[in-house]
Amino acid sequence: MTPDADLGYRALSMMGPHTVARLARELGMSQRRVSRALDELAAVEAVRPVRTAANAGYCSKDGLVWEAVALDRVLHTLRQRRTPDSALERWRRHITTVSGVGLMALEDASVRRWPTRATARQRASTLIAAERHEHLAINTEEVFDAESTAAALPLDNSMLARGIRLRVLGRPPSDGDRSSAYATALGRSGGMYRELQTLPLKLMIFDRRVAFLPSDPLDLEKGYVEVADAEVVRALAGMFDRLWADGRDPREQGVPPIDLSNREQSLVHLLAMGYTDQSAAQELRLSVRTVAYTMRSLMDRLGVENRFQLALLLGAAGAAPQPPRYGDSDTKEA
Template sequence: MRERGTIAEARGRPPVVPMLGRWGLSPHADLIYRSLTLLGPASRQQLVRQLGVAPSRIGQALDELAAVGAIRPSYRGREGEWSAVDPDAVLARVRRRRSPVVISDQYRRHLALVADLRLEEVPAVAVRRLPTRTAARRRIADLAAAERREHLAINTEDVISAAAAAAASPLDRALVARGVRLRTLGLAPRDGGPDRTLTAGAEHRQVETLPLKLMIFDRRSALFPADPTNFDAGAIEIDEPDTVAHLTQLFYRIWDAAGDPRSLEVLPIMLTSREQSIVSLLAAGLSEEAVAAELGVSRRTVAYALRALMDRLGVENRFQLALVLGAAKAVPLPPTTRPTEEES
């Protein structure tokens, strides 16, 4: 038995675990729910080891359980744990479903986090459904216009379209101009292109995975998609204080573990004294022969030093070398002309 509290320990007696298979869930989902109820929280890998079930089966079963609100996550980076929801509450939910639900990993995390908010306990006046993407964007604009202190946002898209960036940029710039602290969390762009979520004056960090798309306005209101796989389905707005505080804490747990991409854009390049002398003289316009004469070495020594430096930095020609060194501020950036065959 684990040291962590289980539902059985909380009740002081073994719980009556419902047979979820009769409500349309798979045998593996039923098995995992029983394990989490009786033995306490576990991660996906721990379930694989304990139950002897293939990881893919475990993942599908967790999808099903999260979709019906039978489990909740403990978000701790890449390897979160899952805990069982009270059987009575689960029974009330699964009776409304007749077949298993297989959904994406992102949707599973989203549903489980939303279930963990216990929205059914939040007063109806504190929860608002925005039925369309357009309605959500209008509400975001209204809430942002009223902000005075802090705007927090999580963007789960790994490729930000130019249209989406164009829609968000005016709001972000207006927030920064008014002195509102703007903090955003995102994923590294999958397409390798520029991160379009960056706004001058804003703070931005990146992580490998994110649980849900989210905005928090002055820690008074929060807004997230009704369906993270379909933004046209609109959004949910909540202004109940405890729920907003829970989401704010979630944001800052991720923020504290995230990295600033701007601090990683250009890594420092350490040059030896000879390499520094060679590239500085070449950047000043001297030929290899003139550099060799200036340093009192042979032209072959200059060529070998350049080749070794290009190999070390992973570039193919001197133009690329100059770009890399220029970005690291080791030498001035080269003119934007194509390299000649001699430079290749």
């Protein structure tokens, strides 16, 4: 979802039903932006309009009040719409690609087969160590977890430190998570990462001289094929360039990681838990003016207009605890 839609959904989830006008006032946004965000959310059944007497006090001129659909139902709907590729589809894409570049007709002299994943990794490490100019990679996994990301970054950074140009293509995560931590971390070191919904095969290309791809796209434990034929490698590199041109940087719509200082972390945590500026200042042994200055500086740095927007942005990025949601038992009692 776009940042506006994400913001709108979180606001309705925590504050309850709102009209467009009232939600725009709360978020400090124009009604046009809020309407577009609600249209986007309604298209995936994340929000719905209601016309009930119970909400009469909130009604707009057209009688519409918008409320958020329960998160578990939203996620279920999104996952149903995103049907995972079947094994047959993945196999067909792989075979079509290798056939199209003439790989199946190559002589054995230009092809080496590494029979297991372990031997393939050792060979890939040797090829990476010998690279001097450029490394291209396509990852077809739909789930690239934090552990895999943490393991990949040191190798990526070592290549970048040697002056190698690194470009990586991946797929958007199947669960809809728009976190862009990997793209951000890679970008800080000078690497580039883009995503594309459909990728034909898993692939590595070393200095546009050698290509590395799985022997069996459905079982990576069966090893990899190394190709040194100039025409085939050129065709695969050209395919990568075309896919790259169509890819999108996930940071354009994702939620970038937010780094807070120790003081900012402590202050944000207390305010999210219901402390006032004065009580938070007493707890942290700061002046009220310092608390206000810290919050204003943080809002300016993150480009938000008020504390409500700041709270939602920090919550979306996982940099602050989420405040109670509308309908929670503790909210009702309060």
